[in-house]
Amino acid sequence: MDVVAWQFLLLVNPNDEDAALQQFAAFRAALEEAGGDADPAALLRDVIDWKAGFHVGEDDAAGLMDAxxxxxxxxxxxxxWGLDDDADAVPDTDAVLQTAFVQLRERHxxxxxxxxxxxxxxGWITHERDEEAMQLVAGALGLSARPGIG
Known part of the structure; x- marks a missing residue:
């Protein structure tokens, strides 16, 4: 499991091995603390939150945009985001994800x-070229993940 978790962290922290190492140490500590009942995917989600990933309420569009x-x-x-500074209306989370996906995809x-x-x-962001590797790693971790809106 350690090898797969490490590969995941490298993919979501490209060119930042220090961040990956910090998150890996936090993952190992959380895994040890949780014992045999640990869900590695949930632990990874928690250690990358606001560092290399996001985890927000499904209706929290503003929080999703910030993340x-x-x-x-x-x-x-x-x-x-195509919002006016004066606008109070924040799009729903599906629209936020779609906007981010399209704009990031345009930049690979x-x-x-x-x-x-x-x-x-x-979720998280990777290089487009790493999609196949991420699919393999996510599958090995038991993560049901895909590029775009899930």
Missing amino acids: LDELASRWRQRID YSLWTAETGEATLS
């Missing part, structure tokens, strides 16, 4: 979403 802005900035990218990045089994949205 995606933070993640995109790690990749030196910016997502244009992939926005991934994963099923959580909860009323939440979870």
Whole structure:
């Protein structure tokens, strides 16, 4: 499991082995603390949250936008949400995910979403070229994940 978790962390933290190492240490500590009942996918989701991934309520469009802005900035990218500064209306989470997916895809990045089994949205960003590797790693972790809206 350690090897697969490490590969996952490298894919969501490209060119940032220090961040991957910190998250891996947090994952190992959480795994040890949880014991035999641990869900590695959930532990990874928690250790990458707001660092290399997002996990927000399924109706929290503003929180999702904030999380995606933070993640995109790690990749030196910016997502244009198409909102006026004065506008109060925030699009729903599906529209937020679609906007981010399309804009990131245009720049050869992939926005991934994963099923959580909860009323939440979870995911991360990778290079588009790493989609096949991420599919394999996510499958080995038992993550039901795919590029785009899940």
